Amino acid sequence: MILSAEKKKSRKDHIGLSEAKNQFSIALAGNPNVGKSTIFNALTGLHQHTGNWPGKTVDNAQGDFQYRQKSFIIIDLPGTYSLLAHTVEEQIARDFLCFANPDVTVVVLDATCLERNLNLALQVFEITPKVIVCLNLMDEAQKKDLVIDLPSLEHELGVPVIATSARQGEGLKELREKIYQVATGSLQTRPRQIVYSSDVEEAVRDLLPHVETIANNPLSPRWIALRLLDGDGSFLDSLSNYLSIDRDLSPGWEESKCAH
Amino acid sequence: MKGAGKIDPLADLSPGSVCQIVSLELSGLLRRRILDMGIVPGTIIRCIRRGPSGDPTAYLVRETLIALRNEDATQILVKRLSNGEENV
Numbered sequence A: 001m002i003l004s005a006e007k008k009k010s011r012k013d014h015i016g017l018s019e020a021k022n023q024f025s026i027a028l029a030g031n032p033n034v035g036k037s038t039i040f041n042a043l044t045g046l047h048q049h050t051g052n053w054p055g056k057t058v059d060n061a062q063g064d065f066q067y068r069q070k071s072f073i074i075i076d077l078p079g080t081y082s083l084l085a086h087t088v089e090e091q092i093a094r095d096f097l098c099f100a101n102p103d104v105t106v107v108v109l110d111a112t113c114l115e116r117n118l119n120l121a122l123q124v125f126e127i128t129p130k131v132i133v134c135l136n137l138m139d140e141a142q143k144k145d146l147v148i149d150l151p152s153l154e155h156e157l158g159v160p161v162i163a164t165s166a167r168q169g170e171g172l173k174e175l176r177e178k179i180y181q182v183a184t185g186s187l188q189t190r191p192r193q194i195v196y197s198s199d200v201e202e203a204v205r206d207l208l209p210h211v212e213t214i215a216n217n218p219l220s221p222r223w224i225a226l227r228l229l230d231g232d233g234s235f236l237d238s239l240s241n242y243l244s245i246d247r248d249l250s251p252g253w254e255e256s257k258c259a260h
Numbered sequence B: 001m002k003g004a005g006k007i008d009p010l011a012d013l014s015p016g017s018v019c020q021i022v023s024l025e026l027s028g029l030l031r032r033r034i035l036d037m038g039i040v041p042g043t044i045i046r047c048i049r050r051g052p053s054g055d056p057t058a059y060l061v062r063e064t065l066i067a068l069r070n071e072d073a074t075q076i077l078v079k080r081l082s083n084g085e086e087n088v
């Protein structure tokens, strides 16, 4: 469902994103300590945001840059291993990705431990299709003699994969160019979606028609259905908060609740 | 090797032993946390050492050291692959 410009604006205000007109918004997500702020600084030329996320507002983690006559605002999200387990950091990152509708989400992964980091990437893929994977700490991976088959990874994930060593400034030109391409829509992404067991998929199918009736919903109905099946109360609270849905009045909610 | 292939709670493993996760008998947020740490059915993990009072216990999971309370590790079922110091 398309939001009216006015609704969209007030929601972004609510979440602390002061996005100017015609500006693309770029979210930086990733596990803790993978180099998100280093990438943020390199892209924006800012130096003040080096420490950890304060965990309260996204205002002081915003910066902007110009590229090819376009303007981008970039938001450095708190580091998280997941978007589903409800620490404060996770809720901030999840709410931003769900309700601020960034034009591109860059998921920064530690190239030295992909197995651990890909969990978050797959979760982000369920929320938004406009994702770029940035494999950072490539210099460390090389030191460990790790060889990463980038074309295969890109093919498996369905999104662009850019290798960087942010501290050395390597790969950032390519990252900027991909951000531009995905933001402007000249490059289409098709992130790999997890297929769950047949009973979960069946339950999702049952819920979808109800979820699709939720008004003013910019979110993927599948993502909402999965959270309903999880019984994720924290997400439902955020959803009703941001969408101003009265949970008890909406018929969609009632039936969804019964179904799970 | 004694005990290999048996299904046991993770908490029963002694330091040095290696096992493969069979199932998580946990629910809700705790289950989510454990899954997010990369502990999913099929994962191979090694018991490293116990805390001073026998709890928590440190495990090596996907090259990361993770501490679990024994209370929680009791609800994770594993297949023993090789035994620790007690049986060596």
Ligand SMILES: Nc1nc2c(ncn2[C@@H]2O[C@H](COP(=O)(O)OP(=O)(O)OP(=O)(O)O)[C@@H](O)[C@H]2O)c(=O)[nH]1
Pocket (backbone or CB within 6 Å): A030, A031, A032, A033, A034, A035, A036, A037, A038, A039, A050, A051, A052, A053, A078, A079, A080, A136, A137, A138, A139, A140, A164, A165, A166, A167, A168
């Ligand atoms: N070797 C190497 N170190 C890097 C690279 N990128 C960042 N670092 C270092 O990794 C450390 C963490 O970087 P940050 O940018 O603060 O990481 P972060 O993801 O913002 O961390 P949190 O905000 O805590 O989640 C810093 O010491 C950086 O200098 C890289 O590509 N290679």
Ligand SMILES: [Mg+2]
Pocket (backbone or CB within 6 Å): A036, A037, A038, A050, A051, A052, A053, A076
């Ligand atoms: Mg940071």
